[in-house]
Amino acid sequence: MSPAVPFGSRLAAALRAHGPLCVGLDPAPGTLARWGLADDVEGLRRFSGTVLEALAGRTALLKPQVAFYERHGSAGLAVLEQVLADCRSAGQLVLADAKRGDIGSTATGYADAWLDPASPLAADAVTLSPYLGYGSLAPVVEAAAAHGGGVFVLCLTSNPEGASVQHARPTGSSAPSVAAAVAAQAAADNARLSPDGSPGPVGLVVGATVGEHLEATGVDLAAVGGHLLLPGLGAQGATAADVARHLGGLGPLLVPSASREVLHAGPDPAALRGAAGRLAQDLAAALR
Numbered sequence: 001m002s003p004a005v006p007f008g009s010r011l012a013a014a015l016r017a018h019g020p021l022c023v024g025l026d027p028a029p030g031t032l033a034r035w036g037l038a039d040d041v042e043g044l045r046r047f048s049g050t051v052l053e054a055l056a057g058r059t060a061l062l063k064p065q066v067a068f069y070e071r072h073g074s075a076g077l078a079v080l081e082q083v084l085a086d087c088r089s090a091g092q093l094v095l096a097d098a099k100r101g102d103i104g105s106t107a108t109g110y111a112d113a114w115l116d117p118a119s120p121l122a123a124d125a126v127t128l129s130p131y132l133g134y135g136s137l138a139p140v141v142e143a144a145a146a147h148g149g150g151v152f153v154l155c156l157t158s159n160p161e162g163a164s165v166q167h168a169r170p171t172g173s174s175a176p177s178v179a180a181a182v183a184a185q186a187a188a189d190n191a192r193l194s195p196d197g198s199p200g201p202v203g204l205v206v207g208a209t210v211g212e213h214l215e216a217t218g219v220d221l222a223a224v225g226g227h228l229l230l231p232g233l234g235a236q237g238a239t240a241a242d243v244a245r246h247l248g249g250l251g252p253l254l255v256p257s258a259s260r261e262v263l264h265a266g267p268d269p270a271a272l273r274g275a276a277g278r279l280a281q282d283l284a285a286a287l288r
């Protein structure tokens with residue numbers, strides 16, 4: 001599909017075609033060791049090639065974790081550039097999990113790096129942290145909209161430490177939680193950038209693990225008007241049933257995400273493909 005088609009529509013089509021699953025490429029030292037690979041650039045290259053052989057063109061979204069490429073320096077980032085280019089050639093949507101965020105002028109640099117189609121690191125979408133203020137992300141949001149790309153902004157993360165910031169209510173108990181304020185600003189951007197009501201370029205990250213805490217934060221996920229990336233399946237304890245129980249009403253906008261849960265089936269490409277396919281089917285059945 002042409003990149004002129006907005007990211008939200010491209011992701012919606014990919015979710016319909018392949019099922020509701022994002023698979024993370026997380027070449028952590030432990031996963032490389034399980035696959036019998038060295039924790040070096042050649043290990044990184046073989047890991048990435050195997051995951052793409054198994055899943056590219058068959059998965060709604062792939063999400064390389066930038067940290068595990070960056071830790072190998074410029075040679076690791078060169079492998080990431082190849083992953084992103086291979087995804088583009090395979091027509092595979094790819095989300096760079098870089099969790100960027102900085103003052104506006106620097107945010108423009110991140111927008112150029114991750115979302116300008118001319119960049120060697122161009123991806124379809126990038127993860128962002130809003131904790132310098134949601135408004136500081138504006139250059140990246142605008143670049144996403146201009147290039148037919150997307151962003152996923154951290155809202156309620158899957159790690160237990162996240163609650164101390166994200167659940168906080170800045171000026172007394174009647175003020176919205178920090179996470180609710182982030183979600184409301186994302187909703188306003190999507191309403192502006194996607195006035196026809198199709199999923200906008202601003203998605204949110206909501207841990208599949210948040211469960212019953214969601215209600216207490218006052219986050220209105222139904223109003224966001226963009227996709228919701230739900231990491232935390234499998235290794236962090238969340239199940240397809242948890243996603244259905246707490247978030248099921250948001251059906252087509254949900255993008256549950258797993259890394260180790262799928263990767264630990266490797267390195268055989270057929271086994272990886274089987275694990276991802278079963279998880280996508282379980283999620284589709286739970287969300288039906």
Ligand SMILES: O=C(O)c1cc(=O)[nH]c(=O)n1[C@@H]1O[C@H](COP(=O)(O)O)[C@@H](O)[C@H]1O
Pocket residue numbers: 024026065097127156157158159205206207231232233234235236257258259260261
């Ligand atoms: O943005 C993310 O993807 C993310 C947000 C979050 O709240 N929690 C979270 O685990 N992640 C990422 O999702 C992946 C989770 O990996 P697994 O626990 O192996 O599925 C890692 O790359 C995390 O950085």
